[in-house]
Amino acid sequence: MTKPQSDEEKIEEIRMRTERMAEDKARIFELIPKVFPEKRGEPAVRGRLTAVVEASGYTREYVARIRDGKVKPS
Incomplete structure (x- = not known):
């Protein structure tokens, strides 16, 4: 049986x-331009x-927009 988590553990x-x-998300934004041969x-x-x-x-x-470098991960 799993021990219940404290609020602090849930926050962590x-x-x-x-x-x-x-x-x-940062990795996806890095990969997207790389899969477009152009x-x-x-x-x-x-x-x-x-x-x-x-x-x-x-x-x-x-x-x-990601492909063209017009938006970055936030």
């Missing part, structure tokens, strides 16, 4: 999970934006 878990979410001077791949939208859950506009 919240802090830890929030930090992990921020790290994950950012590497290569020919564009048809459907790449749609694939990234589906994988990330972000809107097409938001992914395009």
Whole structure:
């Protein structure tokens, strides 16, 4: 049986999970531009934006803004 958490332990878990979410978001923002070949001077791949939208859950506009460096993780 799992021991009930104290309020302080719950707060620490919240802090830890929030930090992990921020790290994950920063990594996603780092990866998005890297999966677009045109950012590497290569020919564009048809459907790449749609694939990234589906994988990330972000809107097409938001992914395009991340790809173009117009938005940074907050």
